[in-house]
Amino acid sequence: MTTPLRSRVASANVPGCDFPIQNLPYGVFSTGGTAPRRGVAIGDRILDLAACEAQGLLDAGGTFAAPRLNDFIALGRVKWAGMRSALTTLLAEDAAGALPLVPMAGATLHLPIRVSEFTDFYASKNHAFNVGVLFRGPDNALPPQWTHMPIGYNGRASSIVVSGTPIRRPMGQIRGESGPEWMACRRLDLELELGAIVGADSRMGERLTVEEAEEMIFGYVLLNDWSARDIQAWEYQPLGPFQSKAFGTTISPWIVTQAALEPFRCAGAERVNPLLPYLQEKQPGLYDLTVGWTMNGQVMARTNYNVMYYSSAQQLAHHTGSGCPMRIGDLLGSGTISGPSPDQTGALLEMTEGGKEPVTVNGAPRTFIQDGDEIGLHAFAEGEGYRIGFGPCIGRILPAEEGARHLTGTDKPVPEHEIA
Amino acid sequence: MTTPLRSRVASANVPGCDFPIQNLPYGVFSTGGTAPRRGVAIGDRILDLAACEAQGLLDAGGTFAAPRLNDFIALGRVKWAGMRSALTTLLAEDAAGALPLVPMAGATLHLPIRVSEFTDFYASKNHAFNVGVLFRGPDNALPPQWTHMPIGYNGRASSIVVSGTPIRRPMGQIRGESGPEWMACRRLDLELELGAIVGADSRMGERLTVEEAEEMIFGYVLLNDWSARDIQAWEYQPLGPFQSKAFGTTISPWIVTQAALEPFRCAGAERVNPLLPYLQEKQPGLYDLTVGWTMNGQVMARTNYNVMYYSSAQQLAHHTGSGCPMRIGDLLGSGTISGPSPDQTGALLEMTEGGKEPVTVNGAPRTFIQDGDEIGLHAFAEGEGYRIGFGPCIGRILPAEEGARHLTGTDKPVPEHEIA
Numbered sequence: 007m008t009t010p011l012r013s014r015v016a017s018a019n020v021p022g023c024d025f026p027i028q029n030l031p032y033g034v035f036s037t038g039g040t041a042p043r044r045g046v047a048i049g050d051r052i053l054d055l056a057a058c059e060a061q062g063l064l065d066a067g068g069t070f071a072a073p074r075l076n077d078f079i080a081l082g083r084v085k086w087a088g089m090r091s092a093l094t095t096l097l098a099e100d101a102a103g104a105l106p107l108v109p110m111a112g113a114t115l116h117l118p119i120r121v122s123e124f125t126d127f128y129a130s131k132n133h134a135f136n137v138g139v140l141f142r143g144p145d146n147a148l149p150p151q152w153t154h155m156p157i158g159y160n161g162r163a164s165s166i167v168v169s170g171t172p173i174r175r176p177m178g179q180i181r182g183e184s185g186p187e188w189m190a191c192r193r194l195d196l197e198l199e200l201g202a203i204v205g206a207d208s209r210m211g212e213r214l215t216v217e218e219a220e221e222m223i224f225g226y227v228l229l230n231d232w233s234a235r236d237i238q239a240w241e242y243q244p245l246g247p248f249q250s251k252a253f254g255t256t257i258s259p260w261i262v263t264q265a266a267l268e269p270f271r272c273a274g275a276e277r278v279n280p281l282l283p284y285l286q287e288k289q290p291g292l293y294d295l296t297v298g299w300t301m302n303g304q305v306m307a308r309t310n311y312n313v314m315y316y317s318s319a320q321q322l323a324h325h326t327g328s329g330c331p332m333r334i335g336d337l338l339g340s341g342t343i344s345g346p347s348p349d350q351t352g353a354l355l356e357m358t359e360g361g362k363e364p365v366t367v368n369g370a371p372r373t374f375i376q377d378g379d380e381i382g383l384h385a386f387a388e389g390e391g392y393r394i395g396f397g398p399c400i401g402r403i404l405p406a407e408e409g410a411r412h413l414t415g416t417d418k419p420v421p422e423h424e425i426a
Numbered sequence: 427m428t429t430p431l432r433s434r435v436a437s438a439n440v441p442g443c444d445f446p447i448q449n450l451p452y453g454v455f456s457t458g459g460t461a462p463r464r465g466v467a468i469g470d471r472i473l474d475l476a477a478c479e480a481q482g483l484l485d486a487g488g489t490f491a492a493p494r495l496n497d498f499i500a501l502g503r504v505k506w507a508g509m510r511s512a513l514t515t516l517l518a519e520d521a522a523g524a525l526p527l528v529p530m531a532g533a534t535l536h537l538p539i540r541v542s543e544f545t546d547f548y549a550s551k552n553h554a555f556n557v558g559v560l561f562r563g564p565d566n567a568l569p570p571q572w573t574h575m576p577i578g579y580n581g582r583a584s585s586i587v588v589s590g591t592p593i594r595r596p597m598g599q600i601r602g603e604s605g606p607e608w609m610a611c612r613r614l615d616l617e618l619e620l621g622a623i624v625g626a627d628s629r630m631g632e633r634l635t636v637e638e639a640e641e642m643i644f645g646y647v648l649l650n651d652w653s654a655r656d657i658q659a660w661e662y663q664p665l666g667p668f669q670s671k672a673f674g675t676t677i678s679p680w681i682v683t684q685a686a687l688e689p690f691r692c693a694g695a696e697r698v699n700p701l702l703p704y705l706q707e708k709q710p711g712l713y714d715l716t717v718g719w720t721m722n723g724q725v726m727a728r729t730n731y732n733v734m735y736y737s738s739a740q741q742l743a744h745h746t747g748s749g750c751p752m753r754i755g756d757l758l759g760s761g762t763i764s765g766p767s768p769d770q771t772g773a774l775l776e777m778t779e780g781g782k783e784p785v786t787v788n789g790a791p792r793t794f795i796q797d798g799d800e801i802g803l804h805a806f807a808e809g810e811g812y813r814i815g816f817g818p819c820i821g822r823i824l825p826a827e828e829g830a831r832h833l834t835g836t837d838k839p840v841p842e843h844e845i846a
Contacts, residue, residue, distance in 0.1 A: 010759055123543065123583055128665060141664070154606045155599050159665035160580035163543055164751045165630055165699045169829070176675045176748040179575050179702065186574045188702045210585055210674070211594045237748070243569055245548060245579035246559070246666025252750035254630070282599065282608045328596040328657070330672035407631070 010391035012099040017049030019099075024386065024395025025049055029095050031225070031260035032075055035113040041397050042116045044070045044078065045121075046096055047260050047397065050110050052200065057106035059136075064092055074120040075261070076335045079205045079224050086205070090265050115259035117168045118227070119203060124161040124255065125325060126199075126231055126339035129316040131275055133151045133344035136356040141239065153278040155285070156316040161231070161339065162252040168259050169228075169399045175377060175406040176253035178237035188241060189325035190406035193235035193361060194375040197342040198299045198383055200353030201229035201257055201312060202318035206334035211329040219322035224331070226267065226318075228258040228297075228383045228399035229339050235355055235374070256335070258383070266394050270294045270387040275315045284323060291317025294363045297343050297385040299352065301367050301375075308354065309329065309345035311385070377405040430811035432519040435527065437469030439519075444806065444815025445469055450513050451645070451680035451817075452495055454531040457818050462536045464490045464498065467680050467817065468517055470530050477526035477554070484512055495539040495681070496755045499625045499644050506625070506644065510685050513759050526628040536681035537588045538647070539623060539755045544581040544675065545745060546619075546651055546759035548572075549736040551695055553764035556776040561659065573698040575705070576736040581651070581759065589648075589678050589819045595797060595826040596673035598657035606660060611779060613655035614795040617762040618719045618772030618803055620731060621649035621677055622738035624756035631749040636707045639742035646687065646738075648678040648717075648803045648819035649759050655775055655794070677757070678803070678819035686814050690714045690807040695735045704743060710736025715762050716806040718770065721795075727772065729765035731805070797825040799811035 013017045024045040025031065035052050036042045045052035055070040064070070066089065066341035069077040079285070082104075095101065128134055131148070134157075136146030149157065167173075175194055179186045204226025208214060231251060238250030273290040280286075298308035321338055342352040348365075351357045354374055357365055364371035375381065383399040430437045433447040445451065445467040455472050456462045465472035475490040484490070486509065489497040499506075514520065548554055551568070554577075558567030569577065587593075595614055599606045625644030628634060634642070651671060658670035693710040700706075718728035736744075741758055762772040768785075769778045774794055777785055784791035795801065803819040 126713055138664075151599070151601075151606065151660055155661065158659065158668055160668070162580055162750055164756075165749075167630070174749055177633065178748055179571070181571075185699075186571065186702065188704055210587070234748070240571055241577065242576065242664065242666075244558075244662065244666070245577055246664070247661075248578055248580070249744070249748040249750065252745075253748040260791065279605075282606065284608055309793055324669070325672075326653070328598055328669040328673040329585075329594055330582055330669065333584050336584075351540055 007273065008390055010389065013097050014049060014099050014101055015051050015097060017051065020049070020400050022393055023049055024393065024397050026392040027094060027097050027264065028392045029260045029266050029394045030090060031266070033118045033260045034116040035076060035108070036116065037108055037113050042073055044075060045108070046093060047110065051107040051114055052110050053097065054106040054108055061106070063096060063233065064089065066249060075118050076120050082206065082335050083221060086263065087265065090263065111408050115168060115170070117166070118259060121166050121337050122333040122335035124163040124166060124337045124339070125158050126161040127158040127316065127321050127341040129156055129314045129321065129341040130344045131315050132313065132346050133342040133352065133356060136335065136351070140355060140360040154282065156321045158321060158325070159246045161255065163337070165245070165252055166255045166257060169256055169401070171256065171401065172404045173232055173254040173256065174404045175239065175402045176234050176249070176298045176391070177406055177408065178234055178249055179240060180236045181240045182371040191234035191237055194372070194403065195235050195354045196231045196299065196375065196381045196425040197231035197233055198297060199231055199342055200340040200385065201227045202322070202340070203227065203261055204332050204338065205334060208326055208332045210331040212326060212331070213329060214323050214326045215284065216291070216319050216323045219326070220291065220319035222322060223264050223318055225263040226397050227260040227261055227333050228385055230256040230381060230383055230401060231339055232256065233353070254401070256399055256401040260397050262394060262396055267387060268295050269389060270394070272312050274312055284327065285320050287317065287320060291319045293387060295385050295387050299384070300382040301372070302380055304367055306365070307349050307357065308344060309350035309352070311343055314340060314343065329354065329365050360374055364384040375403055377403055379403050397414055428810055430809065433468060433517050433698050434519050435469040435471050435517060437471065440469070442813055443469055444817050445811065446812040447514060447517050448809060448812050449682065449686050449814045450510060451682045451686070453538045453680045454536040455528070456536065457528055459532050459785055462493055462496060465528070466513060467530065471527040471529050472533055473517065474526040474528055474634045481526070484509065489643065495538050496540050500754050501614065502626065503641060506683065507685065510683065522790050535588060535590070537586070538679060538681050541586050541757050542753040542755035544586060544757045544759070545578050545583040545585040547576050547736065547741050547761040549576055549734045549741065549761040550764045551735050552733065552766050553772065553776060556764065556771070560775060560780040569618040574702065576741045578741060578745070579666045581675065585672055585756070586675045586677060586757065589676055589821070591676065591710060591821065592749040592824045593674040593821045594654055594824045596654050596657065596669070597826055597828065598669055599660060600656045601660045611654035611657055612794070614823065615653045615655050615774045616719060616795065616801045617651035617653055618717060619649040619651055619762055620760040620805065621647045622742070622758040622760070623681055624742065624752050624758065627754055628746055628752045630751040632746060632751070633749060634743050636705065636711070636739050636743045636744045639709065639746070639763065640739035642742060643684050643738055645681040645683040647681055648804055648805055648816050650676040650801060650819055650821060651759055652676065652821070653773070665766070674821070676819055676821040678816050680817050682814060682816055687713050687807060689809060690814070694732055694737065704747065705740050707740060711739045712828060713807060715805050715807050719804070720802040721792065722789055722800055727777065728787070729763060729770035729772070731763055733765050734760060734763065753756060767815055795823055797823055799823050
């Protein structure tokens with residue numbers, strides 16, 4: 007085993023740390039009510055990028071002063087590589103000079119990017135089959151086009167929040183005994199996903215190869231696509247999920263770059279049939295990443311991102327197939343990551359067979375998520391002597407609120423998702 | 427009949443003019459390569475709002491200098507009413523003083539708003555039934571929830587373009603004899619819709635009544651939701667339309683305000699069953715608007731917006747039902763507007779019964795749209811001695827381009843949809 011590179015930040019060298027010098031994920035943070043600023047996670051610290059740039063330690067063309075990372079991402083792949091190299095030098099064990107490091111424990115983490123649009127895919131064959139059985143029966147479980155194209159739908163970007171933001175149980179229209187009723191969701195679920203962040207624009211009419219799409223991906227976050235299964239069952243045909251997925255989507259605060267994941271690149275699930283040329287990839291497009299989720303601290307499932315049938319690059323290439331333009335800050339959800347067995351599933355719907363087989367959480371039975379439950383997602387890649395971790399992606403469920411809630415007025419606080 | 431108010435701009439007083447002083451729709455224009463600026467259409471002229479503000483004729487808090495109308499819209503309903511009143515005074519027949527008026531014929535019209543997100547609904551019962559028969563047969567034509575909720579899906583905002591922008595026929599994955607093939611769309615269609623522009627933010631967790639939603643709508647545009655029916659048929663189950671609707675959506679350049687449409691408020695289609703309380707409206711939510719479309723100049727269909735089953739306010743209330751936050755610049759497509767007979771349908775799919783019954787256009791048979799065809803949408807309300815028109819919403823189809831098209835590089839032109 008080669009000796010891994012070490013950092014001058016001692017906590018980054020502790021085995022099992024999510025943020026060693028090999029990782030260097032980007033985020034946006036604030037301390038003590040100050041304006042949000044850009045940072046890189048290193049051990050239990052955050053390197054203040056805006057301060058680094060102000061002190062002449064890094065050069066990002068002033069983009070680290072912007073409230074989100076979009077402007078930095080817009081500088082392009084060559085700059086991303088240059089910044090990774092500069093950060094590695096700055097944070098290496100043998101580097102000298104003071105650095106603007108902030109304890110992560112005292113910082114507030116914000117949404118790292120201004121999400122342009124959100125697209126959610128459906129790329130685990132196990133998940134697509136299991137959910138298909140529950141919604142449509144075993145004969146129509148896997149849609150006929152599923153092994154030929156990455157099926158996706160446009161999600162809602164305005165309700166994307168950062169890890170730690172409480173999620174309110176939604177109200178909605180739900181099928182009752184004698185017609186639809188307006189009620190609080192009773193089948194609240196999570197979906198364990200990765201989210202790919204698009205790092206370059208494409209033009210309307212421009213159609214990308216898988217290789218070109220790969221070059222456009224800046225990095226990845228964890229993504230919990232909270233789902234109201236009873237609202238979904240009533241609303242989703244024929245135009246797809248809508249309000250059942252619109253009440254909140256949680257992402258992790260640190261963007262793990264494609265560069266940090268490069269050593270873990272691997273192939274995905276075996277192909278059932280050849281893909282059309284526009285979806286064929288010249289290199290493996292997935293990563294050997296352990297992913298899993300917890301409920302109230304108990305590990306519920308663990309699997310690997312490499313069970314997926316389509317990579318983010320294939321999804322992005324397909325997305326541009328019609329000539330649809332992509333923009334920096336577009337977020338592509340991988341689809342729920344599920345392995346074949348129940349303890350590898352990324353959603354309670356699958357794990358409990360549609361609520362019929364309860365699971366035990368800290369000694370109590372559960373089918374779907376109850377008020378007060380906290381769901382955490384995690385993901386990491388194991389390198390030689392280091393781990394590339396994503397940090398937590400957490401959300402706790404608040405009880406539903408009945409009735410209309412009207413909060414307009416000039417004194418409305420600016421919500422997190424609207425900053426810049 | 428009362429004598430209608432007249433304008434000092436003579437062309438605005440000509441019978442049948444789309445833009446009399448009763449209309450005053452907002453847009454963004456440029457002349458001779460200058461930067462886009464805000465304007466109001468009056469007769470065959472555009473009142474330059476930025477120039478008006480610079481000259482002290484109007485006060486919009488400097489927002490008329492922004493490249494899109496979002497900042498002005500953000501000022502809120504009271505300011506919208508005040509500006510309408512100030513514009514009416516400024517443009518009245520008896521007003522004096524020079525005005526910065528620009529001939530519309532020499533101006534380039536741009537997207538009037540920065541579209542935050544695009545949601546498309548499905549609110550004509552005739553259309554939902556007709557299309558349902560074609561996609562799923564008569565037994566499952568109208569989904570069971572259709573008369574209980576405004577079904578909608580998230581569309582793609584990045585491919586929304588202004589009237590006049592050519593639309594490239596998309597390539598896509600299409601079901602063939604022996605499996606899917608990659609080919610140019612052969613069943614290219616239009617969808618005649620209105621688009622409502624959301625004029626205020628709502629908060630995450632905030633749920634609006636229909637009346638509150640009504641107060642949040644700034645105005646309306648025409649919207650052509652171009653659709654690739656063969657791509658759609660293969661991709662759309664179970665998650666809804668995706669690339670079949672992502673290659674382009676055309677909107678008209680002038681936002682007709684809710685205030686201008688107020689005299690034409692009327693009820694929509696008769697209810698099949700009572701709605702749940704959160705969707706019930708205290709006042710009629712539709713408008714008596716003649717709408718129609720042309721192909722290569724020939725009128726193909728004409729109907730009325732009041733055939734719709736759900737209003738934009740009901741759609742917006744439903745959209746916030748789960749607590750989904752809305753943002754200024756969100757665009758809500760009404761859904762295809764179709765009356766019961768073929769010459770009242772807003773899509774060729776319906777008009778030709780899925781391509782089985784060709785129609786005649788300028789003497790030649792047509793099922794779907796051919797390369798070079800130009801589709802125009804129109805809409806107007808007839809007042810007493812004046813007409814509130816939307817102006818044209820036009821798009822011409824360019825032939826498909828095979829192969830990948832990669833246009834990246836630092837010399838890429840900034841496309842229309844990306845300006846601020």
